[in-house]
Amino acid sequence: MDFNITDYSSSEDLNSKLSDIISTKSLLISSLYDFAKSFEKFEYPGLQKDIIYYTVMHIKELYHFDNAIFINYDEANNSYFIKGGEVAYRVYDIKPFETNDILKFAHKTMNITIKIFNQRIHSQISDLEISTTVYIPIHFKKELFGFIMLESEKVLNLNSDDISIISIIASQMGFALKNAQLIETVESNFLSTVNSLVSAIEIKDIYTKGHSSRVAKYTINFAFFLNLPKIKLKSLEISALLHDIGKIGIPSELLNKKEKLSISERDLIKKHPEMGEHILAPLNFLGSERIIIRHHHEKWDGSGYPDNLKGDMIPFESRLLSLSDALDAMATDRPYRTALKFPDIIKEFEIYRGTQFDPELATKFIEFLEINQHLLRRDYEN
Numbered sequence: 001m002d003f004n005i006t007d008y009s010s011s012e013d014l015n016s017k018l019s020d021i022i023s024t025k026s027l028l029i030s031s032l033y034d035f036a037k038s039f040e041k042f043e044y045p046g047l048q049k050d051i052i053y054y055t056v057m058h059i060k061e062l063y064h065f066d067n068a069i070f071i072n073y074d075e076a077n078n079s080y081f082i083k084g085g086e087v088a089y090r091v092y093d094i095k096p097f098e099t100n101d102i103l104k105f106a107h108k109t110m111n112i113t114i115k116i117f118n119q120r121i122h123s124q125i126s127d128l129e130i131s132t133t134v135y136i137p138i139h140f141k142k143e144l145f146g147f148i149m150l151e152s153e154k155v156l157n158l159n160s161d162d163i164s165i166i167s168i169i170a171s172q173m174g175f176a177l178k179n180a181q182l183i184e185t186v187e188s189n190f191l192s193t194v195n196s197l198v199s200a201i202e203i204k205d206i207y208t209k210g211h212s213s214r215v216a217k218y219t220i221n222f223a224f225f226l227n228l229p230k231i232k233l234k235s236l237e238i239s240a241l242l243h244d245i246g247k248i249g250i251p252s253e254l255l256n257k258k259e260k261l262s263i264s265e266r267d268l269i270k271k272h273p274e275m276g277e278h279i280l281a282p283l284n285f286l287g288s289e290r291i292i293i294r295h296h297h298e299k300w301d302g303s304g305y306p307d308n309l310k311g312d313m314i315p316f317e318s319r320l321l322s323l324s325d326a327l328d329a330m331a332t333d334r335p336y337r338t339a340l341k342f343p344d345i346i347k348e349f350e351i352y353r354g355t356q357f358d359p360e361l362a363t364k365f366i367e368f369l370e371i372n373q374h375l376l377r378r379d380y381e382n
Contacts, residue, residue: 047180047183048177048180048181048184051173051176051177051180052070052173052177055148055169055173056068056069056070056148058169059136059148059150059166059169060150062165063150063156063158063162063166064152064156065134065150065151065152065156066126066128066130066151066152066153067123067125067126067128067130067149067150067151067152068148068149068150068151069082069125069148069149070082070083070138070146070147070148070149071097071103071146071147071148071149072145072146073107073144073145073146073147075144079096080096080097080099080103080146080147081094081095081096081097082094082095082097086224088221088224089220089221089223089224089233097124098124100124102115102133102135103135103147103149106135106136106137106147107137107144107147110137110139110144111137112134112135112136112137112163112166112167112170113134113135114132114133114134114158115132115133115134116131116132116155116156116157117130117131117132117133120153123151124149125149125151126151128151128153129153130151130152130153131152131153131154131155131156132150132151132152132154132155132156133149133150133151133152134148134149134150134151134156134158135147135148135149135150136148136149136150136166136170137170138170138173138174138177139174140174140175140177140178143178145174145177148170191238191241194238194241194242195213195241197242197245198212198213198241198242198245200248201244201245201247201248204247204248204250204252204255211244211328211332212240212241212242212243212244213241214328215240215241215243215321215324215325215327215328216236216237216240216241216324218324218327218328219236219237219239219320219321219324220233220236220237220240221368221372222320222323222324222364222365222368223236223320225364225368225371226320226364232317235288235289235292235317236292236317236320236321238286238289239289239292239293239296239317239321240321240324242276242280242289242293243273243276243292243293243296243321243325244272244276245275245276245279245280245293246271246272246273246274246275246276246277246278246279246293247272247275247276248279249271249272249275249279250268250269250271250272250275254268254269255269256335257335258335258336260336270297270305270306271306273293273294273295273296273297273305273306274294276290276294277290277291277293277294280293288317291315291318292315292317292318292321293318294306294307294318295307295309295314295315295318296318296321296322296325297322298310298314298318298319298322299322299355299356299357300314300319300354300355300356300357300358300359301354301355301356303355304356314358319357319361320361322356322357323349323357323361323362323365326348326356326357327345327365327369327376330344330345330348331345331376342369342373342376342377345369346366346369346370349362349365349366349369350362350366353366
C-alpha cells in the first residue's frame with residue numbers, strides 16, 4: 001500500500017489513509033492465517049484436489065480476479081494441462097493447455113509474473129476480454145507442480161505487499177502438495193503389498209485369476225456412480241481387493257474341485273470371510289475393512305454367512321461389495337459352470353433383488369451395468 005506523505009493536505013487525511021492501510025493489511029494477514037489453518041481440515045483421499053481448489057479460489061476472491069485456474073505441469077513431456085472433472089474413479093477429463101510467452105517467462109524465471117495489456121485480449125479459459133493476467137509458479141524446491149493462472153477484466157495493480165502475500169500462499173501450497181504427494185506414495189506402496197497378497201490368493205484358485213482386481217474395479221466405480229464420499233471409495237477399494245484373502249487358508253484342491261462339494265467342504269469354504277477378518281486383525285488401521293470383508297457373503301433375507309445378518313443389519317459397504325462379487329462370479333467360468341451372458345446376469349440380479357441383494361442397491365447396480373455394459377463385455381471378452 002505505497003503512498004506519498006506529501007499527497008495529503010491535513011493530518012486528518014493522512015490518519016484516515018493510514019487507518020485504511022492498517023485495516024487492509026490486517027485483513028490480508030488474517031486471510032493468510034485462515035488460509036494456513038484451512039489445510040488442517042482437508043482429508044485424504046482427494047487431498048491434492050482440495051488443496052489446489054481452495055488455494056486458487058482463495059487468491060481469486062482475495063484480489064477480485066474474474067478467472068482463476070490451475071495449470072498442471074507434466075515434466076516428462078514438458079507440457080501443460082488442465083485437469084477437469086472426475087469422469088470415473090481417478091479418471092479425469094484432461095485438456096492440454098497451449099503455452100504462451102507469459103507462461104514461458106514465468107516458467108523460466110520461476111517468479112510471479114504479471115502482465116497488463118494496453119488493449120484487452122481474449123481469455124484463454126473463458127469468453128471474457130481481459131486486461132490483466134497473472135501466473136504464479138507452484139513448486140517445492142526444484143519440483144514444479146504447475147501454475148495458478150489469474151485473469152481480470154480490469155487493470156489490477158498488485159503492489160509489493162500483495163506479491164509478498166501471494167508468494168507466501170504459493171509457498172504453503174507447494175509444501176502442502178508435496179506432503180500430499182508423499183501420502184500418495186505411501187498409499188501406492190501399501191496397495192502394492194495388497195496386490196501381492198491378492199496374487200497369493202489367486203495362485204491357489206485357477207478360476208479366479210484377476211477376480212479381486214475386477215471386483216475392486218466395479219465396486220469403486222459403482223460407488224462413484226452412487227456419488228459416495230471419496231473416503232468410502234478408498235475403503236471399498238481395499239476391502240474389494242482383500243475380500244477373498246481368507247481363501248489362503250482353504251486347500252487349493254478344494255477351491256478348484258469340479259465335482260459337487262460335500263456339506264463339510266462347502267462349510268469350510270464358507271469360513272473364508274471369517275478367516276480373512278482374522279488374517280487382517282493385526283492391522284489396526286483396517287478395522288472398517290475387516291468388517292466389510294467379514295460380511296460380504298451375508299444376504300438381504302438373512303440366509304447368508306457367517307452371521308446370518310438381515311437387511312440393514314448388513315453393513316452398507318458389504319451389501320455393495322456383494323453385488324460386484326456376484327457379478328464377476330457370474331461373468332467368469334467356474335469349476336461347476338460356464339460364464340453367463342450379460343442378459344442372463346441382469347436377469348439373475350432382478351430375480352434375487354430383495355432376497356440375496358439389497359433391493360434398492362440391486363436396482364441401482366442394474367442401472368449401472370446397463371450404462372457400462374460395453375466396458376463389462378470388453379473386460380470379460382479379453
